[in-house]
Amino acid sequence: MAHLRFLIPALPPGTPPGTLFLTGEHRGWISNPEGWTFDQSGEGAMLDTEVDPGTLLSVKVRLQLPDNHVLEEGDAWGGRAPAHTVTVQEHGGVVTLNLEGWQDDREGRDRPRQSRPPRMEWNLTAPWGEQTVRLWWPEGHDGRELPLLVMHDGQNVFDEAPSFSGQSWQAADAAQARAEAGQPCLIAALTVGAERSRRYVPFAFELNEFRPGADEYLDWIETELLQALAEAFGPVPPERRALAGSSFGGLVTLYGGLRHPEAFGTLGVFSPAVWPDDFALLRWMEGRTAPDTRVWLDMGDHEAHTVAEATEVVHLTHELGAALQPQVAEVQVTIGEGHWHDEAAWAARFPAFLTWWLSGLVPAQGAGSSALAR
Template sequence: MFRWVAALLVLVGLAMPLSAEDHGRTIEYERIAAAGLPDQRLTIWLPPGYDAATERYPVLYMHDGHNLFDPAKSNFNKVWAADKAMLAAMASGAVEPHIIIGIWAPGPDRYRQYLPRSAYDTAPVAVRAQMDAAAGGAVVSDRYLAWITGPLKSWVDASFRTRTGRDDTAIVGSSMGGLMSCYAFLEAPEVFGKAGCVSSHWPAVDPRAVEGEDSGVRQLWDAWFAARLGAPDGRRVWLDHGTATLDQYYAPYQKVVDARFAAAGWQKGRDWESRVYEGAEHEENAWAARLPEIFGWLLRK
């Protein structure tokens, strides 16, 4: 059951202080075998004082882990600066220190690993054909979610001092990772009590190819949320988008999703939040700029 754990533990974990001060440290694990998935990779951030402490910590899982901390390892030489955002949220006094589990995207397999399988299965035929072309292989987000909630979470909880319950477990991602975070939240509500769906790529394919209601994509997301959202039950979701570059296409979809949250009895500002950032582009610097605000709302005590 945990063959991959044994492989993980023999890997060299590189513990790297983020500065001379205690700003936390990162540990990397490479080439993690996961059944039915491309090899996975992790960058884990431990908050300041973790090594000298005895208490347990809530956990934040984040997609696109290569773009979270170190520009030299990122796709575009820019990052979310998730460590700095967490430190800022902690300094406000509203957020407890969290362990961050950064899960790297598997290169060209990213799209098929992040596209929600249950949405793909119910997509209009023409849209699904476009998804197939973009995926270049089987959609495996269901396997990815099963790996996160099963072997990965079991190993994290056994290896680090975590608080394991739903209310202490969050998941955050952007673009296709935003869709994946909503998918994880809706399909595994017993595991994730909080989700951040940042600049979620609601069109799922080239947005120019599915503009307008007649494509069925807006209806797809409305029905998808309607079937899975349920009552808040103490859970919390953050949604947002900018208005420039790829984000300029997201407003019509976000309005549909927002309406579904309201119809399901979720109270905006308490259970769910939806923000629009004027002029913000679809890129890491824009997400880094608002990440302290996201953490402050989503992860607040």
């Protein structure tokens, strides 16, 4: 076992009295302080523990109040903060946890933007209620006659202000760079909330209460959304349309692309979570083909509970790519070195995906009459 000391140099101003404790993937994110409480001293706190070497820890600090209500650490604007990540070495060591605040009723609404925001937002009617679509196109362009990228988890795609954990894909920054290199595109990002597990997972499992809703979601994208985009920005042929997402968003992207290959010519499958219902996707995709579809498939090499498990996840990703190879037109497998399962990793890999997608497109008919600077 390796000895780890988790050190909080200073608690956020205004921290109420209570029991500080550590939770994370290794504990199933439970809110029971037992065995993982910090000793508070002065302005900070400390926790000593033993952990198996090779463990990949993703952790957060929580605070149990005297009435048993539990607060989780947040960012300086009261929103959700990214987890602290640690690769446990043989010799152990000290892990410094800098806390910026606690999640509160502000929910990060005042969080400043560090990346380009969308240019506009739509609220469209969907079977599950109002669906927000966040839209971006390059500077100096009106958005027409462009390749179209539809993305899931739209609250995390562009800027940090509305993002789930204070991190974003910085998608508009990357896309603007491609536009300046002569490869512009239009991005439509679909936000999601508490029903994410139902909307994105096509198979019945605990998190969607055994009521999958991915087919309803994909049907809406392929009909209502694409029609609305065509009316506003002009029609885009399927071979110039892409669908992309991460984790469960990667799962629904691959499922959707194989379900109706005629809808999207390219799939951006980032860190796909294919495990629901005992890896039902792998059984479902057997015999399905999408002969004109290009697939970007990627994974970080730290997306598991241990280094050994992460190596196996990378191996399984290569196996998935090999299984897809005879079913589609092209598979590009990319492994992110030192990448965890988070927005920072997807932001790092997104520019390469954009370049691969846009560089592989056949120029549209009449592309010489660019909409730039209209």
